[in-house]
Amino acid sequence: MSPRVWKGLVLLLAGLTIFSVYTSYVLLSENRQLRMELQQLEILHETLYGRLKELETTVEALNASYHRVLEANRELEAALMYLNGKLVVLGNFTLMEKEEFAEKYYFAYDREMVEFMMDATGGWDGTEEDFKSDLYRIYRAWRDAFAIDEEASTPLIPLLSINIGGGDYFTTEVGDSYFDLAEHLFYSNGPFIKIYEWSVVLSFRQRRGLCWSYAVVLTALYYIYSDITGRRLPVAYLSTTVGGGHGCVLLGGGGDLVAIVDWDPITVEGDKIKFIPVDEARYLHSRYWWGQEVDYSGVWMRPNTSKIFSSFEEFKKWLLEEFNKV
DSSP states (O other), rough: OOOOHHHHHHHHHHHHHHHHHHHHHHHHHHHHHHHHHHHHHHHHHHHHHHHHHHHHHHHHHHHHHHHHHHHHHHHHHHHHHHHHHHOOOOOOOOOHHHHHHHHHHTTTHHHHHHHHHHHHHHOOOOHHHHHHHHHHHHHHHHHHHHOOTTTTOOOEEEEEEESSSSSSSEEEETSEEEEEEHHIISSOOEEEEEEOOOHHHHHHHEESSSSHHHEEEEHHHHHHHHHHHHHOOOEEEEEEEEGGOOOEEEEETTEEEEEEEESSBBBTTEEEEEEEEEEHHHHOOOHHTTTOOEEEEEEEETEEEEEOOOOOOHHHHHHHHTTGOO
16 A cells, blocks of 8 residues: 555544544533533423412412402301391490590580589670680689599490401411401400490589599580680690699680680689780799799690690690681
8 A cells, every 4th residue: 555545544534533523522512501401491490390389379378368258258248237237326326436436525515514604604795804704703613613632533434335347357378367247246255345435524523533624624614605605715625744744724815815724713813814925824824833834735625636745836836826716
């Protein structure tokens, strides 16, 4: 075999070897890539499978919750029919929310309180002088009727209350809460409960206690006077900082004019309540309490409105912009 032939064979073998090596490299690279893609697909499959199981669990919970709430709604219909057939509201009250009840009840006076005010004043003759005298007469009559008693407790009366929505909440399988009224009505302690409430009539009838009972009734008597006579008279129960907390009565005279009635009238002239500038009234109030600094920390008015003050300036601003414009 000639050298040329040998050389050709060598070159051919070398080429085949290189091609084989290259082919193996390419195939190994592709195999490695395919294995990586396969692993990624397996991971994705596991992830999707796990998610599918979660969705199946959620669907089962939603289905169970749906049927539970559906059943609760059927029971709600039955419960409402029960209320419609069984509920009897006593007296002249109708169903109302707590805040509405407070507005209509706390400062609601009765005939006995009206008669007490009329006996004290004899009625208003329409003059400014008689108006100021009447304010004093109301104070004098109530002060004489009221006994300071540190042992007296706030008078309360038990009233039938309907507690709907105050409990018996349940949780569905997906974490949402719902109210089972039928459970509340039929299987728990029931919605009809006694709540002990206060009203100004109770304190008027008790006629004893501390400054709160005294001042809140006097506030109501002034409301009665304004209602009966038609004479405009802004009135509020006034909280002070005296002794860590003390109550009295604030009367508005327009602008910055006020009258304050504590255990005794602070702004008085003879047997007449006097309206004076609020700064002067505060000074006299301090003198009344043996020089103690008097600040006005809050007010309470009908129907059931309260305000808190952090400074005398804030109180004065409210007096000018709201109270004396009522």
